[in-house]
Amino acid sequence: MDVVEDLVAACVQAMTETEPRSAVREAVSRAVADPGLAHAFGEPRAGFDILYRSDELTVLNFTWPPHMRLFPHDHRMWAAIGIYRGREDNQFFRRADGSIVPSGGTSLDERDVLMLGGDAIHAVENPIGAHTGAVHVYGGDFVAQPRSQWDPRTLAEEPFDLDVVRDEFARAERAADAGRSLDAEIPPTLPRP
């Protein structure tokens, strides 16, 4: 089995343990500590690939183009995020007065793993000028679960739309290829904590 199959198998196995979240965390930590993982995923390509999907578990490989920023969204299920290439900044939000307000953040380097609770709202940014690779594991069906995203300019809540996310990846990849700044394309950026 290669390292990607190992990771998926370890996550599936983890779901049968008494503490699935900590077992998934361990599995993700082990995988992103292995330099073979980046090698197995090969040349970075913007977007996300579904490595495994069931009602209880989704395993995704995210590749963030340089300087991409994804609008705030929630998952409504716990998640484990592990970085195997580059860096991923997470900005957190909490609901307030019918909208959301920033509530801190954290910066993840290679080999870091972040656990998110089911009520987490985050925006994700690749702050570096190279692709970032991250494994995101969710304690549910990431694709089918209805949830929310927030317009980055107005912070208005909207139904989460995976096609909009795919468009954002494509736009960020085009901007990176053309050497343009994404911030130049979307003038008002997210409020900072």
Ligand SMILES: [Fe+2]
């Ligand atoms: Fe997310």
